[in-house]
Amino acid sequence: MVRPFALVGLSGYGALVLCAALGPGSAWALALLCLGLACVTLACRACLGFAAQRKGLLTWQEPSDVYPRALALFQGLFWVAAALAVAGGLCGMLAFRWQQAEPVQALAGEKRTLRAQVLDYPQERYHRYYYRLQVEALGQEGGALEEVGPFTLRLSATMPLACQPYDWVECAVTFTAFDSGGGLYSTLNSRLADGFQAGAYLSQYEGIVVEENPSQPPGELLARMRRQVGRALDKLLPRREAGFLRAMVLGDGSGISEEDMGNFRELGVSHILVVSGMHMTVLAAFLQLALKRLPIRKAVGNLLTGLCLLLFLALSGFQPSASRGAAMYGVLLLADSTGRRSDGLNSLGLAVLAVCLGNPFAGGDLGFALSVTATLGIVLLYRPLEQAFLGRRRQGLAFALWKPAAVSLAATAAALLGTFPVQLAVFGGFPLLLPLANFLMAAPGTALLYLAFAGSFLTLLPGAAPLAAPFVWAAAWLSRLLLWMAQVLSQWKGSFLSLSGSGLLVAAGLLALLIAWVLAGRDRPLRKLLAGCMVALAVFGGVFQGWLDRGKAVFALPEAGAESCVVLVQDGRAAVLSCGGYRTGAVCQILQRHNVREVTALCLPDRSPDAREAASQVLEEYGAGALVLPEGAYLGRDLELALGDTLVGYLSGGQAFDVLPGVTARILPRWEGLRLTVHGVEVLVEWERAQAQSCGVLLTNQEESQVNSSLSVWQTDAIIGENGQGWAFSQPGEATVLAVEDGCLAVEITPAGAVTARRES
Numbered sequence: 001m002v003r004p005f006a007l008v009g010l011s012g013y014g015a016l017v018l019c020a021a022l023g024p025g026s027a028w029a030l031a032l033l034c035l036g037l038a039c040v041t042l043a044c045r046a047c048l049g050f051a052a053q054r055k056g057l058l059t060w061q062e063p064s065d066v067y068p069r070a071l072a073l074f075q076g077l078f079w080v081a082a083a084l085a086v087a088g089g090l091c092g093m094l095a096f097r098w099q100q101a102e103p104v105q106a107l108a109g110e111k112r113t114l115r116a117q118v119l120d121y122p123q124e125r126y127h128r129y130y131y132r133l134q135v136e137a138l139g140q141e142g143g144a145l146e147e148v149g150p151f152t153l154r155l156s157a158t159m160p161l162a163c164q165p166y167d168w169v170e171c172a173v174t175f176t177a178f179d180s181g182g183g184l185y186s187t188l189n190s191r192l193a194d195g196f197q198a199g200a201y202l203s204q205y206e207g208i209v210v211e212e213n214p215s216q217p218p219g220e221l222l223a224r225m226r227r228q229v230g231r232a233l234d235k236l237l238p239r240r241e242a243g244f245l246r247a248m249v250l251g252d253g254s255g256i257s258e259e260d261m262g263n264f265r266e267l268g269v270s271h272i273l274v275v276s277g278m279h280m281t282v283l284a285a286f287l288q289l290a291l292k293r294l295p296i297r298k299a300v301g302n303l304l305t306g307l308c309l310l311l312f313l314a315l316s317g318f319q320p321s322a323s324r325g326a327a328m329y330g331v332l333l334l335a336d337s338t339g340r341r342s343d344g345l346n347s348l349g350l351a352v353l354a355v356c357l358g359n360p361f362a363g364g365d366l367g368f369a370l371s372v373t374a375t376l377g378i379v380l381l382y383r384p385l386e387q388a389f390l391g392r393r394r395q396g397l398a399f400a401l402w403k404p405a406a407v408s409l410a411a412t413a414a415a416l417l418g419t420f421p422v423q424l425a426v427f428g429g430f431p432l433l434l435p436l437a438n439f440l441m442a443a444p445g446t447a448l449l450y451l452a453f454a455g456s457f458l459t460l461l462p463g464a465a466p467l468a469a470p471f472v473w474a475a476a477w478l479s480r481l482l483l484w485m486a487q488v489l490s491q492w493k494g495s496f497l498s499l500s501g502s503g504l505l506v507a508a509g510l511l512a513l514l515i516a517w518v519l520a521g522r523d524r525p526l527r528k529l530l531a532g533c534m535v536a537l538a539v540f541g542g543v544f545q546g547w548l549d550r551g552k553a554v555f556a557l558p559e560a561g562a563e564s565c566v567v568l569v570q571d572g573r574a575a576v577l578s579c580g581g582y583r584t585g586a587v588c589q590i591l592q593r594h595n596v597r598e599v600t601a602l603c604l605p606d607r608s609p610d611a612r613e614a615a616s617q618v619l620e621e622y623g624a625g626a627l628v629l630p631e632g633a634y635l636g637r638d639l640e641l642a643l644g645d646t647l648v649g650y651l652s653g654g655q656a657f658d659v660l661p662g663v664t665a666r667i668l669p670r671w672e673g674l675r676l677t678v679h680g681v682e683v684l685v686e687w688e689r690a691q692a693q694s695c696g697v698l699l700t701n702q703e704e705s706q707v708n709s710s711l712s713v714w715q716t717d718a719i720i721g722e723n724g725q726g727w728a729f730s731q732p733g734e735a736t737v738l739a740v741e742d743g744c745l746a747v748e749i750t751p752a753g754a755v756t757a758r759r760e761s
Contacts, residue, residue, distance in 0.1 A: 008083045009349030012356050013372065015087035016363030019094050021184045024102075024192070024361075027095035034088030038081045045077035086353070094360035101197040104151050108177035111203055113139045115170045116153060117213075118163050120223050120317065124254040127609065128582070131155040132196075133169070141172055151197040161208065165223035168211040173200040185426060189364025222314050225460060226250050229315060232459035236469060241476040244273070244483065248449065249456050251275040251316040258585040259617055263486040265585075266496070266592045268434035271370075272445055272482070275316040284309055284329045286450055302333040315456060327351040344379035348372070369422050377418015378411060386410040405439065412438040429593070431496050437489055444478045444485075451475035496593050551751040553663075553678045554594065556760070557699060558586040558744040560715055563606060564687045564701040565614075568659060568678075569594045575659035576624075577674065577685050579614040580606040580701075587614050588621055590744065593760070596622065601659045602646075603628040605671060605687045616642040628657055630671050673700075680753045684709070697747060697755060711755060713745055 015034060019027045116133035123130045133153045139145040155173065163169055176199045178188040191199065213220070230250055233242045243255020253261070256273060264270045287308050291301035309326050316322050331347045352372060355362055362368050389406035393399065412435050423430045431437075455471030458464045513534045553570045560581025567590045568575045574596040579587045591599070602624040604615050618624065619642035627643065629635070631652040651657060653669040665676040672688040675695070684690070686700035690707055698709035705712070744760040 003343060003346045003349065004079050004082070005347075005353065006343075006345040006349035007079050008086050009351070009353035009356070011083035012086045012090045013352045013363065015091050016094060016356055016360060017184065017369075018363070019091055020189045020361070020364030023180070024094060024098035027091045027098060031088045031091035031095060034084050034091060038084035038088060041077055041081040041084060045081065048073065048077065090356055090360055093357075094363075097192075097360055100149065100151065101192065104175075104198040105177055107175040107198065109175065111141045111172060111174050113141055113143070113145065113170065113172050114153075115145055115168065116155075118161075118165055118167050118169060119152075119219065120165050121227060122157075122160060123252065127158070129157045129160050131157065131161065145170075152195050154191065154196040154199045156199070156201040158202075159205065161210070163210045164212070164220075166213045166217055166220040168213060170209040170211075171202060172204050172207065174203040175200045185364060185366040185369075189361065190366065192361040193359065193363075193365035193368070195359070222317070226252075226315060226317060229456045229459050232465065232468070233456070233472065236472050237476045240483070241479050244479040245452050245456075245472070245475055247273045248275065248479075249315055249452050251319045251322070258613070259620070260483055260486065262585045262588050262592075262617070262621075263483075263490040265589065266431060266490045267437040267486060268431040269437045269441060269486070272441065274367075275319045275322045280309060280312065280322055280326050280329055283312060283449060283453060284333075286446075299337040302337045306330060306333055311457070312453060323355070327354045345376075348375050348379060366422075366426060370419050373418045373422050374415040375418070377414045377416070381414040381417055382410055385413050409435065409439060412442075429496055433489055433492060437485070440485055440489075441482055444481050448475050448478040448482065451478065490592075496595055553660075553749045555683070555697070555699060555713075555747040555749075556590045556594065556744055557713055557715055557747070558583060558590060560586065560701075562701055562715070563608075563611070564685070564699075564715060566685050566699050567591070568663075569596060570660055570663075572597045573660055574599050574622075575601040575603075575663075575665075576615075576618060577603050577659070577665070578605055578611075578687055579618070580608065580611045580687075581614075582610055584610050584614040585617065586744075588617050591618070591622060598625075599623060600625040600661075601628060601657065602626070603659075603665075603674070604633075605630065607633065612636065612638055615639060619643060619646060626657065679749050679751055681749050681755060683749075697749075699747070711747070711757070713747060713757070 015030060019030055022030075114133075114135050115137040116135040119132040119134055131154075133155050135148065135151055135153050137145040137147050153173075161169065161171075178186075178191045178196075178199055180186050180188040230246050230252060233245050233249075236242075237245065239255065240257070240260070243253075243257075244260075246255050247253045251274060253273060261270065261273065264273055284305055287305045288301065291304060294301070296304075309329065313319075313322055313326055331350050335347070355368065359365075386407060389410050390399075390403065416430075416434060420430075451471045452475040455468045455475060458468035458471065513530050516530050550571055553568065556567045556569060558565055558581070560583060563580030563582075564578040565581045565583075565586060566577040567587055568577060569590075572595060574591055574594070576587055576599060579602075599618060599622040602615060602618055604611060604627065615627075616638050619627070619639070623644055624646045627639070627646050627648045629648065629650050631650045633650065635648065649657060651667055653667050653671055656664050656666040659665045659676060663676055663678060665674045667674050668690055670688070672690045673684060673686040675682070675684050677683070681697060682695040683697045683699065684693070684695040684707055686698065686702055686705060686707060689702050689705065692706040692708075694708045696710050698705065698707050698712040699715070700707065700712065701715040703714075705714075746758050746760050748756045748758070750756075
């Protein structure tokens with residue numbers, strides 16, 4: 001059966017993914033290629049039609065149930081040509097959009113004065129405020145402004161501006177380029193998918209001019225409405241619960257702490273904290289179920305459901321992921337209203353096509369990829385998995401109790417299998433507790449969404465605040481339950497299965513057991529045994545992987561701006577050698593990814609607020625054998641509260657301390673770094689510019705380091721390195737420079753002294 005919308009929509013999306021992977025500059029070539037192939041396909045179809053018509057092969061005899069193969073091929077070629085034409089058209093749209101954004105990207109590093117309109121309230125992340133501006137005029141610093149083609153700018157500021165949505169602002173900024181490193185889902189592709197053509201930071205806070213907008217556009221009303229709901233939640237609830245509900249309803253994650261976000265991320269359920277297609281589906285299903293009990297026509301009920309979804313989209317600020325879910329469910333509602341039976345693949349294809357037409361950069365959006373693949377997995381695999389989980393005996397109390405759990409597990413497993421290729425390519429693994437966390441959080445998360453939506457809607461009605469309070473309070477208790485679940489489950493260390501190296505053996509074992517479980521048929525004892533083996537391997541897979549990688553030392557360096565952040569991991573233990581950078585949760589993510597159970601040492605050369613916050617998170621979640629500070633440094637109340645049983649050592653330059661069993665690090669004379677030997681390889685971690693010397697591996701954030709090394713890894717914004725994966729360095733004296741551009745770079749040293757490097761997400 002031909003599914004035209006599925007073929008056209010998914011083909012168009014695949015073309016956009018290819019454009020994002022090769023770079024936006026390749027869009028014109030891909031557009032011409034797709035359109036050329038479409039013309040060739042149409043020509044082949046015409047030749048086939050002419051030949052088949054002469055032989056009478058395209059005639060369908062009504063009394064016969066036989067569908068002519070020639071006719072099927074004739075129609076199939078038409079849809080293939082249509083899919084190629086749509087793919088070419090989408091690539092052309094992307095190329096046109098990139099032509100508008102490319103000149104703005106070329107402004108990187110330049111200081112300009114701009115006049116722009118503020119499109120929304122700022123989002124606070126990493127102690128900075130991020131504004132969405134529509135730029136209308138540009139000028140040289142101190143010069144006159146000239147009108148330009150409007151483009152959307154992501155402005156970063158350390159302090160909030162005294163402006164409201166849709167006010168006009170004039171200020172001096174320094175443009176920055178979005179990082180194109182990191183492959184398909186690079187920062188450049190992600191920002192373009194979010195609608196930003198350029199980035200900048202506020203270069204001076206003097207002379208900022210804010211002009212109030214006399215009109216009141218619809219966008220301002222929506223922003224004020226969202227602001228009203230957020231303030232009502234802040235007024236009714238404690239900060240932690242209010243931040244959780246604002247994230248689920250409004251898409252504003254600034255109120256969620258790094259610790260809570262890290263807990264959900266470790267379990268692979270961070271989608272609960274963002275407005276996504278899942279929220280739209282759950283809400284629409286509940287509304288349809290409730291409206292079916294009212295004496296109204298089906299079309300009217302579907303219309304009311306659609307209006308409620310539109311209201312939820314307005315509350316969330318039309319988040320891209322929520323818009324995708326609403327588009328797909330809108331297709332299902334339309335099919336249901338016309339009396340047609342909806343097809344899952346066609347509905348998915350139509351929704352994907354609608355999103356791609358609205359945003360040609362969607363191919364580089366990781367959230368969109370996960371949404372599409374998860375939905376595809378559910379459409380294709382949910383029914384078979386549900387039948388397998390339910391079994392053949394479907395009677396009695398045991399079946400009634402098992403059925404809801406089986407349905408939830410089937411949906412989770414189908415979505416997980418659908419997203420598995422993306423997780424493998426991007427994240428390099430997945431949390432083994434993901435199915436359990438999804439299963440436990442599904443029911444309270446669904447109830448929380450219902451209550452939060454009802455309470456948020458009532459806060460918008462004049463005089464209805466007392467009616468909203470019970471719904472909001474009940475949602476707050478459920479949010480507290482989810483936060484507690486995430487905190488408890490995330491304490492299980494060693495539950496991340498990395499699909500690189502030895503982790504592939506564990507993944508292959510799980511896949512082999514799953515295939516054997518399917519082939520076991522009706523042999524119930526064997527199926528139970530295989531299921532038990534799968535559960536045991538899933539739970540203890542991280543431990544098994546650690547046993548296979550015993551003795552290997554890994555230096556993990558996340559992207560940290562121009563700061564130093566280095567973590568040494570070996571045999572389930574870790575030493576944090578520096579923890580600077582604006583990504584305060586990056587160190588804990590590395591510890592979780594590498595299944596670290598114990599932190600033996602935490603060195604804090606950088607005393608900035610971000611570094612102290614990162615150190616506090618490590619101490620609270622993992623503790624540490626020793627906290628190493630420069631001699632005479634101030635400990636501070638924040639670190640003192642998080643210390644617990646951790647010993648504090650104040651060292652001067654030249655002194656040494658144990659970082660791991662059998663590994664000793666020596667502080668450089670001016671506390672500009674430390675030097676250690678791992679498996680016979682000399683490693684130097686440089687925090688500040690060190691004196692001229694040599695080593696085997698250099699880990700630095702200095703743009704002009706004087707240290708000579710066979711391998712240098714640079715954590716600095718000024719270096720543009722070459723992306724790759726699986727580099728190997730075997731010959732001493734080879735000078736190789738790698739840059740941490742996006743994600744995380746891991747340098748591995750085997751017990752034999754071999755050094756390799758690979759990218760992590």
